[in-house]
Amino acid sequence: MGTVDVPEATVARLPQYLRALSAFADAGARTVSSEALAEAAGVGSAKLRKDLSHLGSYGTRGVGYDVEQLRRQIADRLGQTTSWNVVIVGIGNLGHALAGYGGFASRGFRVVGLFDDGPQVVGEVVSGLPVRPLEELGEVLRPGEPTIGVLAVPAEHAQGVCDRLVAAGVTSVLNFAPTVLRVPAGVDVRKVDLASELQILAFHAQRKATRAVAPLPAPAAPAAAPLPVHPLDAVRPRVGEVV
Amino acid sequence: MGTVDVPEATVARLPQYLRALSAFADAGARTVSSEALAEAAGVGSAKLRKDLSHLGSYGTRGVGYDVEQLRRQIADRLGQTTSWNVVIVGIGNLGHALAGYGGFASRGFRVVGLFDDGPQVVGEVVSGLPVRPLEELGEVLRPGEPTIGVLAVPAEHAQGVCDRLVAAGVTSVLNFAPTVLRVPAGVDVRKVDLASELQILAFHAQRKATRAVAPLPAPAAPAAAPLPVHPLDAVRPRVGEVV
DNA sequence: AGGCTCTTGTGAACCCATGCACAAAGTCGT
DNA sequence: ACGACTTTGTGCATGGGTTCACAAGAGCCT
Ligand SMILES: NC(=O)c1ccc[n+]([C@@H]2O[C@H](COP(=O)([O-])OP(=O)(O)OC[C@H]3O[C@@H](n4cnc5c(N)ncnc54)[C@H](O)[C@@H]3O)[C@@H](O)[C@H]2O)c1
Ligand SMILES: NC(=O)c1ccc[n+]([C@@H]2O[C@H](COP(=O)([O-])OP(=O)(O)OC[C@H]3O[C@@H](n4cnc5c(N)ncnc54)[C@H](O)[C@@H]3O)[C@@H](O)[C@H]2O)c1
Secondary structure, three states: OOOOOOOHHHHHHHHHHHHHHHHHHHOOOOEEOHHHHHHHHOOOHHHHHHHHHHOOOOEEOOOEEEHHHHHHHHHHHOOOOOOEEEEEEOOOHHHHHHHOOHHHHOOOEEEEEEEOOOOOOOOOEEOOEEEEOHHHHHHHOOOOOOEEEEEOOOHHHHHHHHHHHHHOOOOEEEEOOOOOOOOOOOOEEEEOOHHHHHHHHHHHHHHHHHHHHOOOOOOOOOOOOOOOOOOOOOOOOOEOOOO | OOOOOOOHHHHHHHHHHHHHHHHHHHOOOOEEOHHHHHHHHOOOHHHHHHHHHHOOOOEEOOOEEEHHHHHHHHHHHOOOOOOEEEEEEOOOHHHHHHHOOHHHHOOOEEEEEEEOOOOOOOOOEEOOEEEEOHHHHHHHOOOOOOEEEEEOOOHHHHHHHHHHHHHOOOOEEEEOOOOOOEOOOOOEEEEOOHHHHHHHHHHHHHHHHHHHHOOOOOOOOOOOOOOOOOHHHOOOOOOOOOO
C-alpha cells in the first residue's frame, strides 16, 4: 500500500496523530477507534482513516487500531526511530528560547550546535551548549548524519546563513526569519512566520467584524448577539478550523 | 470582483505579498509586474495574478501594479489600517522572546498585556510591560477593540487558559502549545507547532535518504534493503517524481 | 453457528487550488 | 495615429484533498 507517495497534507497531520496516540498510550488504552483518535487529533474520522490508509495501516475492523503498533508505525515514518541532529543559528531573543525548548529532545531531535556571530554572544553557554562562531559549523556536522538547520537570525542575514548551511551539507532548514529563502533543489525549507499568522488572524477578525455589521443571509434578523459568541454554548465544542 | 470570499490559500499568501511589496517600495519602485512580484514572494506569477484578482486588483496591462496602491490595498484587507491589540499568556522561555519581538509593532500589532501565573514571573517587567496575573485579563481587554490572544503556556494548561481568553471575549488565538484547542464557533485558532515542523522535515529527509539508497530506475531490486522500509510494501516500484 | 453490532477501508462525488495559455487592454516608440 | 510589444485578467483543464456513504471484515453474544 502506502510505500511511496504519502500526500503532503497527510504528512502534515502525522505529528498530530502521533501526539494523540502517545496520549492514548499514556492513558493505558490498547486500542483506539478512528472516531476517538480523530476527535483527539481535531480532525474528521474519515480523513484520519484515509490518511492512515496511505501508509498501509493495520487496523482491525470492529475494533480499531492497536495503539502501540500504530504509534510505532507513524513514528517510523516520521523518522523518529533515529535521532536527528539540529543546529540553531542566531542565538538572540528567539534562539535562546529554542535552545532551551524541551520539546526537541522528547521527539528525537538533538541540538548539537548553537551558532551566532555576535561577539558578546559567542562563548556564552546556553542550555549546556557553548555558542560558537559559524566558522566552526563544519566541526559539528557529520557527513553521515543528516542535520536540520534552524534559522533564527535577522531577516537580512537569513539567506547568507542559509547558503552557508547548505554549503556545509544541510538539506533541511526551518526558517523563522520573515524572508523567502532560495535553495538549490534537494533542500527542504519550511518557514514559521509569526507575523503572517497574526495577519491571517487579523484578516478573519476583520471579516467577522464587518460581517456582523452587515450580515448577508438574514437581513430581517434583529439584534444579533452583540459580542460574538457565548463561550459555553458547549453543545458542540467544535474544533477551530485552521489550515 | 473580490468583495467577499477570498480563498483561504490566497489569504495565507497575502502577508508574503505585502512584505515583498514593502521591499519594492523601499527600493523606490513605483510599479511592479506580476512576474517580478511573484519572484520576490516565491510563488508563480499566474498564482499571484489570480490571488490579486480575488480582491479586485487594479493592475494596468502592459505596465504592472502600482506598488503603493497595491500595498495599501493588501494592508487594508489584512486589517493593518487599524492597530490590533495582542495579549501574550505564558511569559516563560518563549513568551519572553515573543514579548520582545519587534516584528509585532512594525506590522500594526500592539502588545497590550503580558500574563502569567508563576509567582516569580508576575510583577517582572518585560520589554516595558509588567507581567500580570490572569485575573486582570478583563482590565486589559476593551470590548470594542478586538484582541488577539497568544498562548505560550505549557500544553497541559493551554485549553484552560484558552477558555478564559474566550470567556473574556477574545475571538482570535495563536497557539504555540502542542495541543488541540477546542473553541466555540466564531473563534479562530491558528497554531504554530515547532515540533511538527521538524518532524515533517525529518519525514522528507528520511524519504530523500531512502530514495538515495534505492534510486528510481532500478526495477530489479537485488536483495532486500538492509533496514529501510517495511517489508510488506516492497512491491510496486511506481516511478516517483522529485519534489 | 448464525446473526448482530461495530468499525475499517475505500470508491466516488465534490470542492478548492494550481498552472497553462491566450485574448483583452494598455503603453511606448516612431 | 498606429503597430509592436508588454502584461494583466481569466477560462479551462488538471490535480489534490476532503467528505460521504457503504460494503466488507472482525469480534461478540446467544
Ligand atoms: N523574537 C521572536 O519572538 C521572533 C518571532 C518570530 C520571528 N522572529 C524572527 O527570528 C529572527 C530572530 O529574532 P530575534 O528576536 O531572536 O532577533 P535577535 O536580534 O534577538 O537575535 C538575532 C541573533 O542573530 C545573530 N546574528 C545576526 N547575524 C548573524 C549571522 N550572519 N550569523 C550568525 N548569527 C547572526 C545576532 O548576533 C543575534 O544574536 C528574526 O528574523 C525575527 O524576525 C523572532
Ligand atoms: N521554548 C520554545 O522554544 C518553544 C517552542 C515551541 C513551542 N513551545 C511551547 O510553548 C509553550 C511555552 O514554552 P516555554 O518553553 O516558554 O515554557 P516555559 O515553561 O518556559 O514557560 C511557560 C510559562 O507559562 C506559565 N504558565 C503555566 N501555567 C500557566 C497558567 N495556567 N496561566 C498562566 N501562565 C501559566 C509559567 O509560569 C511559565 O512562565 C509550551 O507549550 C511549549 O511546548 C515552546
